Amino acid sequence: MGGRIHRISVFAIVLLSLFLAACGQGPSPSGQTGGAGEPASSGALGVVTSITPIADMIRQVGGDRVHATALVPPGADPHDYSPTPADVRTVSQAKLFVANGLGEETYIQKLIQSSGRSDLKIITLSDGLPVLGQGEGGTGNPHMWLDPNYAVKYTEKIRDALIEVDPAGAAEYRSRAQTYIGQLQDLDKWIRSEIAQIPADRRTMVVFHDAWPYFCKEYGLEQVYLAGSSGAEPSPRDYAKIVQTVRDRHVPAVFGEAGFNPKLISRLAEDTGVRFVDNLLDDTVGGPGSATYIDMMKFDVQTIVSALKGSSS
Ligand SMILES: [Zn+2]
Numbered sequence: 001m002g003g004r005i006h007r008i009s010v011f012a013i014v015l016l017s018l019f020l021a022a023c024g025q026g027p028s029p030s031g032q033t034g035g036a037g038e039p040a041s042s043g044a045l046g047v048v049t050s051i052t053p054i055a056d057m058i059r060q061v062g063g064d065r066v067h068a069t070a071l072v073p074p075g076a077d078p079h080d081y082s083p084t085p086a087d088v089r090t091v092s093q094a095k096l097f098v099a100n101g102l103g104e105e106t107y108i109q110k111l112i113q114s115s116g117r118s119d120l121k122i123i124t125l126s127d128g129l130p131v132l133g134q135g136e137g138g139t140g141n142p143h144m145w146l147d148p149n150y151a152v153k154y155t156e157k158i159r160d161a162l163i164e165v166d167p168a169g170a171a172e173y174r175s176r177a178q179t180y181i182g183q184l185q186d187l188d189k190w191i192r193s194e195i196a197q198i199p200a201d202r203r204t205m206v207v208f209h210d211a212w213p214y215f216c217k218e219y220g221l222e223q224v225y226l227a228g229s230s231g232a233e234p235s236p237r238d239y240a241k242i243v244q245t246v247r248d249r250h251v252p253a254v255f256g257e258a259g260f261n262p263k264l265i266s267r268l269a270e271d272t273g274v275r276f277v278d279n280l281l282d283d284t285v286g287g288p289g290s291a292t293y294i295d296m297m298k299f300d301v302q303t304i305v306s307a308l309k310g311s312s313s
Contacts, residue, residue, distance in 0.1 A: 044064065044065060044066055044067040045062065045065055045066045045067065045095050045096070045162070045165065045166050045169075046066075046067055046069070046090070046093050046094040046095055046096075047062065047066050047067065047068045047069070047094060047095065047096045047097075047098060047162075048068075048069050048071065048090055048091055048094045048096070048097050048098070049068065049069070049070055049071070049097070049098040049099070049100075050070065050071050050072055050078060050081070050099065050100055050104055050105045051070055051072050051078050051100065051104070051145075051283040052070040052072070052074050052283060052284060052285035052286050053145050053151075053283055053285050053293040053296065054070070054098055054100060054125070054145065054154065055068040055069065055070035055285070056068075056285045056286075056292050056293040057151065057154055057155055057158055057180075057293060058098060058158055058162075060155070060176065060177075060180040060292075060293075061155060061158050061159050061162060061173055061176050061177045061180060062158075062162055062169075062173065062176070063172060063176055065162075065166065065169045065172065065173075066162065066166075069090050069094075071083060071087050071090075072283070074258075074259075074283075074284040074285065074286045074287050075258055075259050075284055075287065076259055077259050077260060078104060078259075078283055079103075079104075081107065082107060083107050083110075083111045083114075087111065088111065088114045088115045089115075091111055091112065091115040091117060091120065092115040092116060092117055094117070094120060095120075095121065095165045095166070096120070096121050096122075096123070096161055096162070096165050097112070097120055097121070097122040097123075098122075098123055098125065098158060098161065099122060099123065099124045099125065100124070100125050100126055100142055100144070100145070101124035101125060101126040101127060101142065102126050102131065102139050102140045102141065102142035102144075103139050103142055104142040108122070121161070121164070121165055123157060123158075123161045125144075125153070125154045125157050125158070126140075126142065126144055129144060129150060129153055132213045132214060132217065133210065133213050134228075141210060141213050141214070143210075143211040143212065143213070143214060143215075143282065144214050145283075145293070146211060146212060146214055146215040146282065146297075146300075147214035147215050147217075147218045148184045148185075148187045148188045148191065148297060149184075149188060149218060150214060151184050151293065152181050152184050152185070155177055155180055155181055155184065156177065156181075158177075159173050159174065159176075159177035183294060184294070187294055187297055187298070190298075190301075191219055191297070191301050192219065194301050194302070194305045195219045195220065195221070195301070195304075195305065197305055197309050198221075198304075198305060198308045198309045199309065201249075201250075202249075202250070202251070202252065202308050202309070202310070203220060203221045203222060203308070204221065204222050204224060204245075204249050204251050204308075205221045205222065205223050205224070205255065205304060205308070206224045206225075206242070206245075206246060206251055206253075206254040206255065206265075206268070207223065207224070207225050207226075207254070207255045207257060207265070207280065208225065208226050208227055208255070208256055208257050208260050208262070208264065208265040209225055209226070209227045209228070209257060209260055209282075210223070210225040210227070210228050211225075211257065211282045212225075224242060224245055224246075224251075226239070226242065226264055226265055226268065227260075227264070233264060239268075242268065243268065243271055243272055246268070246272040246274060247272060251272075251274060252274055252275060252307065252308060252310045253269075253274055253275040253276070253277045253307035253308060253310075254268055254269050254272075254274060254275075254276060254277070255277050255278075255280045255303075255304070255307070256276065256277070256278035256279055256280070257279060257280045257281070257282050258278075258279040258280070258281050258282070258284045258287070259282070259283070259284065262276075262278055262279075266278075275307065277303060277307045280300050280303060280304070281296045281299060281300055284296065
């Protein structure tokens with residue numbers, strides 16, 4: 001009798017988990033990352049991260065030995081992301097969690113707890129790197145990956161963590177990381193030569209949210225933003241100041257970003273009579289024109305340079 005009740009409750013639990021699993025299956029983030037919750041195929045090492053640029057770096061270093069999943073689908077706002085039941089399942093099967101840190105994964109503790117994986121190895125890529133700005137909760141601005149020099153540091157940390165969880169792959173991880181770092185260094189040189197085409201008095205980048213301080217500092221631009229990392233909108237007084245800055249500096253264009261509502265930034269373009277350019281990609285790898293992190297950066301730099309260099313008027 002007790003056995004029967006037990007069987008019924010087991011059946012109910014199985015049904016419940018099937019239901020939860022089905023609910024969690026949204027559209028796959030991208031063909032490359034593999035759907036969230038998809039078991040690591042052919043014994044590949046399951047590695048989970050928050051955003052698609054980092055998933056791409058993991059893939060560049062890990063090759064076929066790893067199966068990298070980004071929890072936040074491209075085009076979604078990572079700053080207020082809530083994990084799904086499928087994410088919990090993905091984490092429960094993972095060997096490594098690669099966090100960006102600085103408030104980019106506010107859900108991580110809950111997620112690890114729900115997945116029952118207090119043993120999971122977690123690395124935080126921003127740890128120990130020079131931090132700019134305030135970011136959320138005063139921890140600093142999280143968007144380090146938008147400077148390829150930081151991406152080199154990320155790559156080194158990913159390489160070392162993969163070697164630790166999978167020592168058998170050490171030689172492959174080292175050699176792939178070395179190749180990739182070379183490509184990131186080439187990207188850095190290319191960005192410098194591209195930015196050099198923008199006249200010195202036009203190097204102001206007006207964007208929707210505070211994602212570009214690392215990029216701007218490295219390449220000699222000045223960032224002006226409407227919303228902080230948390231998406232908080234400017235006060236009317238701050239907005240008026242930004243309008244004045246755009247006018248005073250004869251800024252030719254302002255930029256919207258994929259995953260963020262373009263309403264306020266396109267209004268700024270209207271109020272100042274400058275061009276509105278959508279969509280810079282902050283963390284959208286896997287969409288059209290951005291199959292990889294390097295492609296994403298090239299797309300962004302070309303967009304920025306062609307909008308800002310213009311013909312002086
Ligand atoms: Zn952001």
